Amino acid sequence: MSKISSNNFQKGLFIEFKGEIHQIVDFQHVNPGKGSAFIRTKLRNIKNGNTLDFTYKSAEKVEEVQVFTKEMQYIYKSENKYFFMDKDSFEQYSLSESIIGGFKNYLKEGEIYQLYLSDNQLLGLKMPKKVKLSVIEAEEGVKGNTVTGAKKTVKLESGIIIKVPLFIKKGDMIAVNPETAEYLERIN
Numbered sequence: 001m002s003k004i005s006s007n008n009f010q011k012g013l014f015i016e017f018k019g020e021i022h023q024i025v026d027f028q029h030v031n032p033g034k035g036s037a038f039i040r041t042k043l044r045n046i047k048n049g050n051t052l053d054f055t056y057k058s059a060e061k062v063e064e065v066q067v068f069t070k071e072m073q074y075i076y077k078s079e080n081k082y083f084f085m086d087k088d089s090f091e092q093y094s095l096s097e098s099i100i101g102g103f104k105n106y107l108k109e110g111e112i113y114q115l116y117l118s119d120n121q122l123l124g125l126k127m128p129k130k131v132k133l134s135v136i137e138a139e140e141g142v143k144g145n146t147v148t149g150a151k152k153t154v155k156l157e158s159g160i161i162i163k164v165p166l167f168i169k170k171g172d173m174i175a176v177n178p179e180t181a182e183y184l185e186r187i188n
Helices: 097-106
Strands: 002-005 014-017 020-030 038-045 051-057 061-064 068-078 081-086 092-096 112-118 121-126 131-138 151-156 161-165 173-177 182-187
Touching: 081 097, 092 097, 092 121, 097 121, 161 182
Parallel strands: none
Antiparallel strands: 002 061, 014 020, 014 061, 020 038, 038 051, 068 081, 068 112, 081 092, 112 121, 131 151, 131 173, 151 161, 173 182
16 A cells, blocks of 8 residues: 555545545545645445545545456345456455445346455445346336426336336336436437
8 A cells, every 4th residue: 555645636546544445435625714725525435335524634644545446247146245256267256235235226147347356355346327227117108298208117127116208118228327216318
């Protein structure tokens, strides 16, 4: 590990905070009229996903953690653990449900995901911006009612239920934002 100045913080950087690895989700340099400058940060704990706010003094030294992303295939779930396989070495790694969090509703067997590794230890999952899922249950839309921007409820292959435009039908493949559980687009 190497030391980094709080003045060099960037979104996505991994640092050690209170003995655990955290990722900088957001930060803001504040230079008040009186007193010294400081950096307000929002940190996400890699192990449990909790976020917290913390303020660093300007030029304060912090331990930077070298974290690598590696593509792995999601293979199965057993009890509260989710198993991924390294495509190159065929080695299996597991993540607990507390680390995966709400993203468990979007995991698909056989899909490739990016995972965070440090010292050959699996830390967490890099959540994609959108996930492709197929619609397994959908009400029929009323003809001519699509102009109003009305929405209907559908059930996706992972079991989650979301609101989509009326033109979406059973069998359609759609993109969903896993952070907000919102419909993004229909995929052909």
